[in-house]
Amino acid sequence: MSEAAEAWLREVLRDRRIALTGPIELVHSRPWSTVFRVPTGDSALFLKVCAATQVQEPRVIELVARESPDLVPGFVARHPSEPWVLLRDGGLRLRRAAPGVAQLAVWRALLPRYAELQRSLLGREAELLATGLTDRRLDRMPGLLDRVVDDDRWAPPESRARVRALLPAIERLCAELAGIGIGPSLDHDDLHDHNVLIHDGRPSIIDWGDASLTHPFLTLAVTERFSALAAGVAPDAPAIRALREAYLEPWAGLAPHDRLRRGAQIGSALGVVTGGLTWYEVITRLDGGHAEEPAEMAAALGRIAEAIGAL
Secondary structure, eight states: OOHHHHHHHHHHHHHTTOOBOSOOEEEEEETTEEEEEEEBSSSEEEEEEEOGGGTTHHHHHHHHHHHOGGGSSOEEEEOSSSSEEEEEOOOEEHHHHSOGGGHHHHHHHHHHHHHHHHHHTTTOHHHHHHTTOEEOOTTTHHHHHHHHHHOTTSSOHHHHHHHHHHHHHHHHHHHHHHTTSOOOEEEOSOOSTTSEEEETTEEEEOOOTTOEEEOGGGGHHHHHHHHHHHHTSOTTSHHHHHHHHHHHGGGTTSSOHHHHHHHHHHHHHHHHHHHHHHHHHHHHHSTTHHHHSTTHHHHHHHHHHHHHHHO
8 A cells, every 4th residue: 555545544544533453454456446454443444546447436436425325335535636435344245145046136126226326317417427437428339439449459350340340230229228218327337246245134336446427227237147147047037137127117207118128128238338448448548457357358349249249
């Protein structure tokens, strides 16, 4: 931990009369963020130090804590100018707390709460962008992806060619989804069982560093894929479709249900695109990003081709 970050942490603890009861421990260090465990009298706090691709995360967490406090672990503080945020312990990761099929009940309870947050943020694009969120609204996405497939440094020609051929279809799907009439909102973009914590039976969401401003339904891509893997079922299995229906409940009244279902189907496919865009930012902006997972850009392009081709 840098001297500046530790000095700020100790100042926050002192101001809030929180006693440090042991050595500060490194939890993980990745090119995009570093996390430290801070032992205190009652429980631990966690300090997250974000890199250039995730500078918006502390402000996003603060916004979510203000709008839906129970959706994130207890917010303690964020640095006014540096991308540092301090949170309370949110418990065990869902992957450990409820492995396998048991996760599905947690998702059925959590997804409507998350969707309610997204709905509450509709029409507040300026406020969301002010946090530093990446702008991936539907009208921008084909152009952003075009830049990725034109870059020959990170994936083989065949992977890029497959996606390039699908750009007109992606543009049509973006237009169709926009036509349903639900505007852009906050998309976590990495909402899976490693980024949900369980404390006293209550789930909360962490790791908002990949979040962007886009159509809210794109969030389904990651959640459905990882839930299906954890439960050992196909992505279109009834149990996964039930999660999608739970997510759609708070959107009732904004469009007929058949259009909401079609929007969720499109969103689940297009959400794979934002995942690829996020990884492209990591490998082009962070030292060591590509080395961390050198095959990931090609894999991301493969997921895009598969999802859009299937739709």
